[in-house]
Amino acid sequence: MNWTAFITCAVTGAGQSHLKSDKVPVTPAGIAAACVEAAEAGAAVAHVHVRDPETGDPSRDPALYHEVVARVRDSGTDVVLNLTAGMGGDLVLGPPEAPLPLDAAGTDLIGAGERLVHVEDCLPEICTLDCGTMNFAEADYVMTNTPGMLRAMAARIRAAGVKPEIEVFDLGHLWLAKTLAEEGLIDDPVLVQLCMGIPFGAPNDLRSLMAMVDNLPAGWCFSAFSIGRMQLPYAAQAVLAGGNVRVGLEDNIWLDRGVPATNGALVERAATILSAMNVSLMTPAEVRAALNLTKRW
Template identity: 70%
Template sequence: MNFETFITCAVTGAGDTTAKSRHVPVTPQQIAEASIEAARAGAAIAHIHVRDPETGKASRDVALYREVVERIRASDTDVVINLTAGMGGDVVFGAGERPLPLDPAGTDMVGPTERLAHVAALLPEICTLDCGTMNFSLGDYVMTNTPSTLRAMARQVQALGVKPELEVFDAGHLVFVHQLIKEGLIDGPAMIQLCMGIPFGAPDDPLTLMALVKNLPQNAVFSAFSIGRKQLPYAAMAALAGGNVRVGLEDNLFLDRGVPATNAQLVERAVSVLTGMGAHILTPAEVRTRLHLRQPGQRAAA
């Protein structure tokens, strides 16, 4: 059991969820306000994607990230900012007997530097690295992260002084995490997010979770989450496994059966679960110390 636990709130994600809940934030103002509300409810970290304000679809627009980050930094609420770097690794093949050409409507593949443009511009304390490639739906979409791309991204993030959150969706991704550490591309302590229950990655049963936990790098700091109705039970599961917690509308839209949630409500429920188990909820300042984070906006020493 981890009795010193921090909570990450993934406030919006990139999925097609805006039509399913009016609480999913879309505009930069809404995303910033959701992050601030989650922090006030007890989240130490806000994990942030941005969306096109007109369509609600996922975006890589640096200007949108800038507005979100500046709004959060200008508020009187302290929270560790964690920007996704997963965008730009999306491939949608043609269906059936004609996998090529790729489907232009869903394919968004760019190089490592472009994927990190918003991170280089805004210098958040944390950004994500999805540590492998995976079939991500029943159709033809593949989340694509090649080893050479991830190495290049890790080098750039390390040079910027930003902590990478290493997102692990299956056992092979964790093998690659060990490889990045072996090559000196990850500064300690490694920060790892175990992403459970996502088709077609690691299932969210306790034995699979513990198998991943048992194979974590030495001294790693990890969180774990599941999606949908398993999200809130995983607040307890992750802490029992020795880890930290992630909740938020990226992964789950409901507080109870048929009851739409806000991000702040999901954080409040996680706080209730964890404190009921005797855990202390870490503050942003305590998380910065634990993860050896640089101050926001501070570049690595030359």
């Protein structure tokens, strides 16, 4: 049991959720406002993707990240910023009988340096590192993160003085994360996000979660979340397992059956769950101290 926990709010994500809920922020101004809203509701950390302001499609444009970060910092809101570095590893094959050539429209494979341009420009306190390759639910799409790519990215993140949040979707990803730590590419305390219930990674049942938790080295800090209707139950599940909490519109667009969520409402609900369990919420300053984060503004 974790009696002192922090909440991360993943405010927008890279999926098509903006087509299902008008609460999902799309523009830099909207995404920045969502970070502020989440912080005011009790989140210590805001996890940020950006989107094309015209279409809502996922983007990795460094200028959009720069605008979001500048807006949050200029607001004076004390929140730990966590920028995704997961874009640029998209591999879309052709159909089963003709996997090559690749689907050029969907494939977006770029180098380690280009994947981290926005991180090295904005210098957030945290950025994500998806620690493995994974089949998602889409028929021919693969999230591609080779060991070589991850070593190169981890080295650049470390050189920038940014804390990587290791995204773990299955036990093999955790094995790779341990290897990167053993090789000195990730500094203590290692920060891990256990991503549960995402097809086709680790299921969100209790045994699968505890298999992941039981394989974490001593001293590592972790959060855990699930998607959809299991997001809010995982607020309790995560702290019972000894971890921290993630909610937000990236992973779930509903507050109750038929009631669209906002990022602030999801954070408030998670905070209420934790309060009812006598769990104290960590402030951004406490998170920085616990994780040895560098605040640059």
